Amino acid sequence: MRIQSVTLKTIRVPLKKKIRHASHERTESENLVVKVTLASGSVGYGEGVPREYVTGETTETALATLSKVDAARLVESPGSLDDVIRRLEAWELPETLEDPRGMNGNAARCALELAILDAYCRHFDKSLGDVIHLSSLPHLRRHPKPQRVRYSGAITAESAKGEVISAWKMRLYGFAQVKIKVGVAGQDDPQRLVKLRKILGERIDVRLDANEAWHIDDLLEHVRPLREFQPSLLEQPVPHAEVGGLGELRKLLGVPVMLDESLCGYPDGTRAIRERITDFFNVRLSKCGGILPSLRLFSLAEEHGIKLHLGCHPGETAILSAAGRHLASNIANLKYVEGSYDRHVLAENLSVEDITFRYGGWARPLRGPGLGITVAPERLERMTVQSKEIGYD
Structure with a gap:
């Protein structure tokens, strides 16, 4: 063995x-x-x-x-x-x-x-789901048995025509949650959101991801005109070097904050809690070191009342998609889940099986030994x- x-x-x-x-x-x-x-x-x-x-x-x-x-x-x-x-x-x-x-x-x-x-x-x-249940971490909330998963859609920063097409696809495909990339140089985010929110409608949960685009000194100026579009959260609004400023400023934003690039290891998580700089953890398997370190961050978040988001990296193959599916199927209290975009993003994949989510972002738990692919x-x-x-x- x-x-x-x-x-x-x-x-x-x-x-x-x-x-x-x-x-x-x-x-x-x-x-x-x-x-x-x-x-x-x-x-x-x-x-x-x-x-x-x-x-x-x-x-x-x-x-x-x-x-x-x-x-x-x-x-x-x-x-x-x-x-x-x-x-x-x-x-x-x-x-x-x-x-x-x-x-x-x-x-x-x-x-x-x-x-x-x-x-x-x-x-x-x-x-692989059994690994989650055998973990020794004390604060993890787990489903008694694997559950169906509902994934979010995503609209990246592309051409005006491409964004409109993507928004219609999200609506017609029945997504309940959609992430929109903001903060790209040369783009007018309020004007973009006028169009995108109109297409998506009011029922879809829309969250914004800035990928470190703005600086702490002018963050309020960027966020203020976006609040009318009722975003459920704002992901990584400033570079990691400036996240310390969120401790006071996030109270004025009017939108919950989520850390992504500033949540890569356990020290990042303990700092975020100590300095009160976030409402959400965005945990991604590759970024955070794998299954067991990710579970450790989930446990830390649950202990301190931080909400949970399971993310993914664009370009992940079915191997990481399957690992993420096992986490999402077995961990309770995940507010948002991203992943399993396989067929929609990759020109070629590594698995025999197609584990891409289906209509509405829904996907079943994976069966069989190991990854299940x-x-x-x-x-x-x-x-x-x-x-x-x-x-x-």
């Missing part, structure tokens, strides 16, 4: 269209995929999405980080899935421990942790640009 080998791959995932927001734009996603093979023959897959402007990682640094990890020694020969979880709960990368924000290496950790959990869940004939090796090889295998005797 020991780990026999670990294969590290950097891949390029083609997107159907350009994704644009205030911090970045992309037409493809460069991701890290990890394959773990056990001596028993069980195979697991994990994925991380390194973003230099989020956690400071690139695929190169993530690959270098994992090249130094002795995965076989990390888990040794576990007698149960619970043994694996206890070892992974205690595992921290040196890069993460040395980082005051606890985020360096998070995408790398996510990819390896998920691959290990997928492999051992398959070996013990357990679902089948990775197609030929598709993985087609996207691979670099590969490294580490064997263990």
